[in-house]
Amino acid sequence: MAEVLLQGEQRVFMTGNEVVAWAAVAAKADIMYGYPITPQNEIMHYWTRLAPKHGKRFLQVEDEISAGFTTVGGVMTGRKAFTATAGPGNVLMQESANMAEMMRVPIVYVVQQRGGPSTATVIYAQQETTLTCFGGNGEGHRLVYSTATHQELFDYTIKAFNMAWTYRFPTFVLGDGYQAKMRESLTMYNPEEKGIQLVKPVPLLGDTTKPERQFKHLRNTYNTEDELYKVVMNNQRDWDNMAEKVVEWDEKGCEDAEVILLTHGIVARSAITAYQQLRAEGKKVGFFRPITLRPFPGKELKEAIKNAKKLLVAESAYGQFLKMVQNNIFGSQIEIVPLLRPGVGITTEEIVAEYHKLS
């Protein structure tokens, strides 16, 4: 049966997809449901190899709609269930994410972004930012972690399960094809040995261990506008309360910066190197990066940019992240300089070159 896994710290060198599978095992996920799409396939490949050794399960279904909804079903029975997807698959999974938002189903999605729109490329983009944060006919009541490194893929996949089961909102780990496919080193660990308590899942219904339980009727359809309004506003309040507790960001050198480099996800790695290089040259440059895109660290960003003159926003999409930034710093007079490259990676050199154009 279940082998003892991940004792102490282990330094490893592996692909991001493999990292996610290991992190899901470390988080004590019970079951994964999936449908093949590049570049997330190896999450399933590694999970299907790891899972039987640890008494865990996998189900390959007919499409991403089904992957999303079977995962919802699994979560409802009180199991830690997750799925992974990308691109057009992410589009299809938004339907289940909406049900999860409405019914407060703590589902975990791992998204390895690929090019868009349409089938586009299987390689890389940050074009699922809007979709992952706001997909569907709702208010974006979800938690989205935008990771930049393999270490973060490991850390935040574990965290995603914990946050989902704490706050009962659908939780996304938003990676990309570069993170999915490249190899790099990271430290894997058993979260409980590190003092990270794993939140225990609880059945939403169908608790077969408690035959005497009071039955539950769970729905997502309401008869009147007022009934719906109450439900949505209640979710909104819970989401707002959660937001302050879970919001995460990273910033460096913003206090005296004239120009602040603003990025998320893997592009933040190019930005941090650009920041270090430019600082070494004595330039007054800052670095800011939201780690949670939902909730967005708006207050923190506003505070960070208050003395700066320019904001260099770089993303591998045509303004999806930029719109969130503009929305969150509304009222600020700071000049925004966008570097928008949909579906294309952004290097340190490109950010540095863009910076030099500013002065």
Next chain:
Amino acid sequence: MQELEEDGILQPAMPSCWCQETKPHKFCPGCGHGIILKVLGEAIDELGIKDTMVFGCDIGCSLLSWDLFSIDTVQTHHGRTTPVITGMKRANSDIIGVAYMGDGGGYAIGSQHLFNAAVRNEKITILLCNNCNYGMTGGQMAPTTLPGMKTETTPYGRDVSETGYPTKGPEMVAAVAPEGAYVARGTIANVRQLKGFIKKALENQIAGRGISFVECLSSCPTNWRTNAKQTWEFVEKDMAGFFKVGELRGSEVKEG
């Protein structure tokens, strides 16, 4: 079943797994859903599976069953009840999962789920109410609308040269499901037989043999615009003439 007579007054005969507080149910007068759900309730009572069951209902008229039973229930999205119940059963095999849907949910928007659940022989029970139209949305053509039948989207009658023939769901499921499947088509015009089919379907799941699927021929006088006599004629003659009632797979399973 409860005592039929209380304080000298004849009480409606309700399965004990029906939720008393939410009765009368929400279906239109003359609708077949109530009959199907009543025999389902009786089968659940007889098998004593209320406490391990999860009932999932689809969107469309079937969603009105979301609070019908004193049983853990989840109302899902249109067409997605099959994957939700599948996911539950895969995560906790102790659950008896019943997915309840209409012909639109099973044969149109959720047809890929029904087909693939059948191919994988998911150990769940799917009950599908066939009333030849989309009832909740006001009577549009469904996959099961009979040739020549008038609906809101086929006002001059269903033209099979343009829209094809009605979907024969049990025949499809029976064709693709592996050994162990139970597949039948019953009708509200023969409740004793329908109850037997539904009970066998549940038993098939309890025994872990494979998928169980029962299509139930039902009525929709509201959208058919039929009186009682015409309604029964349509169910018993027109529908049964096209959709053959009987067991298609697993008929060797003994009745409990």
